[in-house]
Amino acid sequence: MSDKQTFRALVVEEHDDGSFSKHIRERNLSDLPDNDLLIEVHYSSLNYKDAMSAAGNKSISKHYPHTPGIDAAGVVVSDRSGTFQKGQEVVVFGYDLGMDTAGGLGQMIAIPADWALPCPESLTLKEAMIYGTGGITAALSVQKLEKAGATPADGAVAVTGATGGVGSISIAILAQLGYEVIAFSGKSEQTEYLKSLGATEVRHRDSVNEVGKRPVGRPLWANAIDTVGGDYLANLLKQTKPGGAVTTCGLAASPEFSMTVLPFIMRGVSLLGIDSVCIPLEEKRDIWQRVATDMKLPNLDNYAEEITLEQTPEYLERFIDGQAVGRYVVNVKG
CATH class of the missing domain: 3.90.180.10 (Medium-chain alcohol dehydrogenases, catalytic domain)
Structure with a gap:
């Protein structure tokens, strides 16, 4: 020192x-x-x-x-x-x-x-910062889906902003826990990178929005993690299977989104907010323990x-x- x-x-x-x-x-x-x-x-x-x-x-x-x-x-x-x-x-x-x-x-x-x-004893200072706020937000997102009842047997989890800090760690944690992952990204040149993280499938981000103005679309994924907001969040919700959940933690696309209540009242879809800033210290301690144990990524x-x-x-x-x-x-x- x-x-x-x-x-x-x-x-x-x-x-x-x-x-x-x-x-x-x-x-x-x-x-x-x-x-x-x-x-x-x-x-x-x-x-x-x-x-x-x-x-x-x-x-x-x-x-x-x-x-x-x-x-x-x-x-x-x-x-x-x-x-x-x-x-x-x-x-x-x-x-x-x-x-x-x-x-x-x-x-x-x-x-x-x-x-x-x-x-945590099982993490070096550098490893802790490889997670950082982005990684902790990813871990909180996965954990909140779990608490909402998500399991790998339900089907794929969609992840937007897949190449970003939260998206990339979300993919890796989900894959490690046995989930199939559909990664959405505007960077087609990063397809192999996303698959190396554990994505089962990589789609262009704009394909999320092909549902357009329709109040609901064909149910395509069991659950989802949204990191960008705006239309991407709205359209993830429209295409989530009955009983599924979507977490939201970002606003890079927009802090606003517009849609009907139909996915919520016709399919029982849940929208789950993620806060990694002001959550109680004990909750932060608990999620750190998870990233240091069952959510700890190899290499x-x-x-x-x-x-x-x-x-x-x-x-x-x-x-x-x-x-x-x-x-x-x-x-x-x-």
Whole structure:
């Protein structure tokens, strides 16, 4: 652990003309908020919300200059609350981290102690960030389908936004648990990649919308995980088999969707919301234990590309341009 008073961080700055820029800057510990738990960050990861924060989206981060990063895994430097020991490995995701509290794309963070959890013993800090918010959201989505009664015997699970962080890990977890998976993606060149994750079948994302304005379509899948929102979510619901469920966790296509109530009252389809940000700490602890045990994927390095802190400005642009594929884990300390 470092005793230095300065550290490197991605800093997003707002300019007088309303534009935003992002650069790696030297920061001081005094720039951090006065919270109990000080952590030296070793790894973080990139998520769509980080990209929006880095682009100056005021619905995500209101105050600039700002360091994004809604995920962090590192080592405790000090804890005034007495919750953690110096040198203990911890993970943080959700709450206000990386939104208006300086986030994991900096080498140091200062947070309330009740935002952090011990890193599961069966996961390294890097492996924890290969999951990160995207992977935990995927795990929560699968778990919520299970709680709604989903089993592999019911039939295929459809996954939209399949090449994204949540979609890709959802496919891998579902496949590991024995489900057939229909992956929907606009990136036809990634078909073999999606099949390598465990997708049984890969279809173009727009085929979801072929049902058009019809209130219901032919039932094509037992359950679904939607990561993009908009018409994709509406049309997944229209084509879900009776008694099935669809989880929703994203809005890259749109935060709005329009449809009738017919899938709900004619087929008993359920719409299940996924929140990975503000769920109780015990629920976060429980899902971490699952990703460290029955949901732990073999050869985790295969599910993410490791990048440096210096590369984060470039890679964040991939999310905005719709070019992100899989998970990106950031070696913050290195």
